[in-house]
Amino acid sequence: MLKKITPLILTYNEAPNIERILQRLAWAKKIIVIDSYSTDETLGILYSYPQIEVFQKKFDSFASQCNYGLGKISSEWVLSLDSDYVLTYELIDEINALQAETDINSYSVRFKYCVFGKPLRGTLLPPRKVLYKREKAIYQDDGHAHRVVVEGNSIILYSYIHHDDRKPLNRWLWAQDRYMVIETQKLLKASDSELSLVDRIRKQKILAPIIILVYCLVIKGGILDGWHGFYYAFQRVLAEILLSIHLIEAEKLKT
Template sequence: MDCAAVTPLLITFNEIDNIARTLAKLEWAQRIVVIDSGSTDGTLEVLAKDPRIEVVRRPFDSFAEQCNFGLAQIRTGWVLSMDADYELGDGFVAELEELQPGAGQAGYRAAFVYRIHGRPLRGTLYPPRAVLYRVQGARYENEGHGHRIRLGGAVSDLRSTIFHDDRKPLSRWLGSQLRYAAREAEHLLGASREKLSRIDRLRLMGWPAPILVLGYVLFVKGAVLDGRAGWFYAYQRLLAEVLLALELLDRRLSGASK
């Protein structure tokens, strides 16, 4: 695949702690599209220094709509969907140039190595996701606190990994988790139980998920062997599940009291 056939797409909001590292791995791109929802921390100033980058400002309403708006700005046949805290692995570009997608190939999925302040973890809960795909036929849909890409064809796995390394302040992460918990609770309470996964049914119960996730991350995924970074990640996942459990309880209790 010719690198010129691929346009990186980034969604940003106050990413000054991450954006330079992400852009450093996109030197091969001829054009980069950034959808920004009102950054005020210096992110826009960093982006303005690179003539390849086209920044389009759009107020944030949902992840899915932000991404769909971004897809409409892409002029190449393929897009590389990036969060502003992603870093491409060293072998990514070489593999990209080796790809020979057939007509039925809609995209490619990448696995991630999760970092805490630059320290890679052995294993996390961060799932592989489709990052490289044809623009035609692609559509994002909201799902819980996140979003899911729908592609009209085959999706294969890449050999190369991508690093996830969010270095924004902990206070920013906490604020995001409160919003995510509210969206996830709405999703879980509004979905029919039959359509929920086994994990989501456990989360819907409230109390099991925080206990289980801590043990799973530490001992099954091996975070206990990653020192302070591993414990930091395990506590993050524990707190995220506790916040969701509290949100579910709050909604149930407030509804019962009316």
């Protein structure tokens, strides 16, 4: 199955991360990278791998970047990856054992969030469709994030991807602030009936950070991961506080 797959990766200043994911893609004949004009060492790292083809496109949205990348791929299957993902060897073996000629058009994978390389017991990351038939897929924006819509049947694989972001805190804060501006627009434009239960709670501003703290540490077992678990919980609480601040600001500016 691996011979029928082309990995697709988006990059922007991912020098702290990109090497780890590329080391787990040695099996790929070709890797397509859509770079948003990185200014760090990302491009130098990418060009050191002969099987990588780099296309640069100014960033407008994640879905737009991904759809542009799909247009550069000719293989039947696509493995869509973020720069801070690390494929486990178990997942690589599982994918290789898949039968390409089936009625399954996409496969979802579960994640383990890592803090400084340590996988946590539980995280807020849902499974994501990462392996799919190119001709059946299209990306759509979803708030600050994006999702791929794939026609036909889909199943979840047993193995995991590690989400292991090693970028510095100031970059994380910069990204979260940008994301929460987009999330604020999404929450305020939609009616409550159009929002999920989680988004309705987030829209209340005060409850979400408290609930996230309890959820990460107690329900997801983060307290058992020691300081790594607390670090992750504090990250998620801070992200929700940023969203609450943006919601309050946007609502007050309307009045």
